[in-house]
Structure formats: C-alpha cells, structure tokens
Amino acid sequence: MDKKPNILILGGGYGGFKVAIYLQKYLRTNKAQITLISKHDYHYQTTLLHKVAVGTYSARKARIFYRKILDSNKVTFIKDTILTINPENKQVFGERGCYSYDYLVIALGFMPNTFNIKGVDEFCYKLETLNSAIRLRNNIESKFKDFADNPLDLRFIVCGSGFTGIEFAAELGTQIDELCKICGIDRDLVKIICVSRGEQILPMFDCKDSNIAKEKMSKLGIEFVQGNVVECKSDGVVIKNRLGELEEIKANNIVWCAGVKGSSVISNSPNFEHKDSRILVDEFLRVPKYHDIFVVGDSAISMKRNILNAPTAQLANQMGSYVGRNLIKIIDKQELLKPFVFQHRGTVCSIGHTDGVGVVFNISISGEVAAFLKNFIENKWIFSIGGMVNVLKKGQFRFRSSN
Numbered sequence: 001m002d003k004k005p006n007i008l009i010l011g012g013g014y015g016g017f018k019v020a021i022y023l024q025k026y027l028r029t030n031k032a033q034i035t036l037i038s039k040h041d042y043h044y045q046t047t048l049l050h051k052v053a054v055g056t057y058s059a060r061k062a063r064i065f066y067r068k069i070l071d072s073n074k075v076t077f078i079k080d081t082i083l084t085i086n087p088e089n090k091q092v093f094g095e096r097g098c099y100s101y102d103y104l105v106i107a108l109g110f111m112p113n114t115f116n117i118k119g120v121d122e123f124c125y126k127l128e129t130l131n132s133a134i135r136l137r138n139n140i141e142s143k144f145k146d147f148a149d150n151p152l153d154l155r156f157i158v159c160g161s162g163f164t165g166i167e168f169a170a171e172l173g174t175q176i177d178e179l180c181k182i183c184g185i186d187r188d189l190v191k192i193i194c195v196s197r198g199e200q201i202l203p204m205f206d207c208k209d210s211n212i213a214k215e216k217m218s219k220l221g222i223e224f225v226q227g228n229v230v231e232c233k234s235d236g237v238v239i240k241n242r243l244g245e246l247e248e249i250k251a252n253n254i255v256w257c258a259g260v261k262g263s264s265v266i267s268n269s270p271n272f273e274h275k276d277s278r279i280l281v282d283e284f285l286r287v288p289k290y291h292d293i294f295v296v297g298d299s300a301i302s303m304k305r306n307i308l309n310a311p312t313a314q315l316a317n318q319m320g321s322y323v324g325r326n327l328i329k330i331i332d333k334q335e336l337l338k339p340f341v342f343q344h345r346g347t348v349c350s351i352g353h354t355d356g357v358g359v360v361f362n363i364s365i366s367g368e369v370a371a372f373l374k375n376f377i378e379n380k381w382i383f384s385i386g387g388m389v390n391v392l393k394k395g396q397f398r399f400r401s402s403n
C-alpha cells in the first residue's frame with residue numbers, strides 16, 4: 001500500500017487556514033495526512049486588528065480557535081512557532097519540534113517593515129498580531145484613564161497612510177468623543193496626526209476616492225503631515241518634510257503602519273529566493289526550485305502579471321483555495337489546474353464603523369454602503385471557515401450610525 005502523503009501547512013491566517021479548510025472539506029478522508037502549524041491556537045482576522053487596537057471589536061470575539069473548526073480526524077493542529085525551513089531535507093524547524101513533509105504550504109503572513117529606521121522597534125506600537133493590537137488598546141485606555149496633565153499623552157502619531165494606517169487612525173478618530181466623555185477630558189487636547197509620505201493617502205485608490213477618504217478623516221479631526229519619517233523617539237518622530245528640512249512632531253503614542261514585508265522565517269531559511277522576505281513563486285504558486293512547496297498570501301510574490309498584487313486578505317484567500325485544489329489534484333495524480341489568476345473584486349477601506357470608501361467591481365462607493373460591504377466581506381470570510389454559527393458569534397452586523 002502507498003504511504004499517505006504528508007501535507008504540512010505553516011501559518012493559520014487567511015491563506016493557510018483556507019488551504020486547511022479546503023482540504024478538510026474536499027479531500028477524501030485518509031488520502032493524506034494534513035497538519036496545520038501556527039504560533040497561536042486561534043485564527044484572527046488581521047483585517048480587524050485596528051478595531052481590536054481601539055477597543056471597538058473585542059479580543060475575545062476576534063479569536064477563532066482552530067480546534068473548534070478543524071475536524072481532528074482530518075486535520076491535525078499543532079501550536080508552534082516556526083523558525084526555519086530546510087527544503088533540501090524537507091524539514092521544518094519550530095521552537096517545539098522538527099517536522100517533515102511531502103508537500104509544504106508556506107503561509108506565514110507579514111511583519112512590519114521598519115526600513116531600519118532608528119527607534120521604530122523601540123518606541124512604536126504595531127498592528128502585527130492580535131497580541132500587538134491588545135498592547136496598543138491597553139496603552140490607549142491607560143493614556144485616557146490615567147491622564148494627568150501631560151498633553152503629549154493624548155497625542156497620537158500614525159506613521160503611514162496606506163490601508164492599515166488610515167483604518168486605524170479613522171477608527172481611533174471615531175472613538176475620541178466617547179473616550180473623552182468617559183474620562184472627563186477636554187476633546188481639544190486630543191490630536192491624531194497621520195504622517196504620509198506622498199500627498200495622496202491610500203495609494204491603491206485613484207485621486208478622487210483618496211480625497212473623499214481624506215475629507216472624511218479631516219472631519220474626524222485627523223491631521224495630515226507630509227514627509228518621510230527618519231527617526232522615532234519616546235516622545236515623537238522626526239520627519240524630513242517636503243522642503244527637505246528635518247521637523248520634529250511631538251507625541252507620546254506612535255503607531256507604525258508604514259509598510260510590511262514577509263516573515264523573517266523566509267529570510268532566515270537560506271535556500272529561498274525572496275524579495276523583502278516574500279518568496280518568488282511560479283504561476284502555480286510553487287517555489288520554482290522546489291515543486292513540493294507552495295507559498296500563499298503575504299509570504300508570496302510573483303513577477304507575473306495577474307499575480308503581483310498588493311498583499312491583501314482577498315489575494316491570500318484566493319491563493320489558499322487554489323493551492324488546496326491543486327494539492328487534491330496532485331494527490332489524485334491528476335494534471336494541475338491552469339495557472340493562478342487573481343480575481344480582483346474590489347477594495348473597501350473602513351473609516352470607522354459606519355463609514356468607508358472603496359471600489360467594488362470598478363464602481364466607487366463610500367459612506368454607509370461601503371461600511372455595510374466591509375462588514376459583509378468580513379462576515380463572508382467567517383462563514384467560509386466556520387459557517388453560520390460562527391458568523392452569529394463573531395460577525396459584525398451594526399453598520400448604520402445611530403444618529
């Protein structure tokens with residue numbers, strides 16, 4: 001009898017969890033041994049981390065435990081932090097053990113890119129994991145609750161004006177009135193400053209949609225400053241402004257949202273060709289030198305048109321389904337699917353819980369429609385992994401403002 005192939009999936013985010021769920025659903029029992037390894041025993045939606053950080057989505061709700069979703073007869077879950085991969089020996093090394101595989105899926109997500117800027121690691125909060133979002137939430141809460149007389153404690157600098165920076169700044173902006181009211185603080189003391197490299201925020205949108213978002217943010221009292229951050233300090237950041245001059249902006253809360261790169265596991269594993277710790281993949285999402293290794297989500301990058309896209313949950317999800325389907329083809333000894341093509345259905349950026357801006361099927365949307373769609377997309381993801389029961393437990397349904 002043939003030995004069952006051993007499929008190892010690293011990382012249980014949008015990409016990796018999707019592969020595991022797909023195989024659980026569609027691969028006939030006992031055709032392969034499937035193992036998912038991730039560093040926490042729960043999945044969380046990275047796209048909601050800004051809400052956890054502000055306290056508008058609870059950390060308890062954000063955790064979706066793998067063992068509650070996965071059928072242990074089909075998929076084994078192991079909690080471990082992966083350190084390196086040796087594709088020559090088909091081995092993966094984690095903090096708790098060494099794992100071998102016949103087929104490997106790398107789906108280890110992203111890390112904030114600090115671009116080696118001084119002080120970022122030391123003084124900035126980041127939106128990287130659920131735990132990092134909780135740390136930021138605790139800091140925001142304590143700065144408001146324990147406010148004495150240092151105005152810098154109520155000043156926030158958000159470095160970066162892409163998706164993460166804008167969604168976080170806007171979410172915080174919508175909560176300031178409430179926080180000030182609860183803590184008896186004068187609203188005028190609070191400042192949120194978003195540092196943007198270029199004049200346009202949200203560069204994935206065209207100028208018109210980006211300006212709509214900026215206007216909405218300005219109405220929330222968020223200020224924009226243009227410049228390159230050259231240093232972060234305990235009490236602010238130094239930027240090089242448009243005139244090339246150094247300028248210091250003071251604040252005791254700095255959030256780094258200025259870019260991402262792939263996982264350090266990739267750069268620490270010497271056999272992979274990578275760019276910013278994202279592995280270069282072929283049209284089947286395989287590592288060109290190792291056809292038994294697939295890479296999905298933010299861990300992958302391709303030079304082929306139709307695949308090279310900004311790293312998003314939407315892309316990771318589609319890559320996950322594609323690799324799941326191809327693994328079944330391989331195990332059933334059938335031909336691989338046609339090369340992967342990303343179907344871009346649209347992008348929606350939330351501006352707080354009841355507002356947003358986006359482009360869906362090439363149509364620009366904003367306001368409550370965008371907010372509704374954003375929640376719909378998040379709920380649809382929960383449905384795809386955990387069914388209606390989990391949507392009812394974890395989903396978000398309030399999208400209209402009460403006033």
Ligand SMILES: Cc1cc2nc3c(=O)[nH]c(=O)nc-3n(C[C@H](O)[C@H](O)[C@H](O)COP(=O)(O)OP(=O)(O)OC[C@H]3O[C@@H](n4cnc5c(N)ncnc54)[C@H](O)[C@@H]3O)c2cc1C
Pocket residue numbers: 010011012013014015016037038039040043044045046047048049050080081082083107108109110127128163164167263265296297298299311312313314315316348349
């Ligand atoms: C605040 C924020 C808002 C965003 N909003 C959007 C949005 O609206 N729409 C959109 O499409 N995209 C959005 N993104 C981007 C999106 O979240 C990512 O592109 C997506 O999460 C990538 O999926 P992934 O599976 O590659 O990685 P992830 O979903 O990050 O999953 C990686 C998994 O690997 C695990 N892991 C990491 N390192 C290790 C290790 N060493 N060992 C074991 N396990 C490990 C992690 O715990 C995690 O479970 C947003 C990102 C952020 C931070």
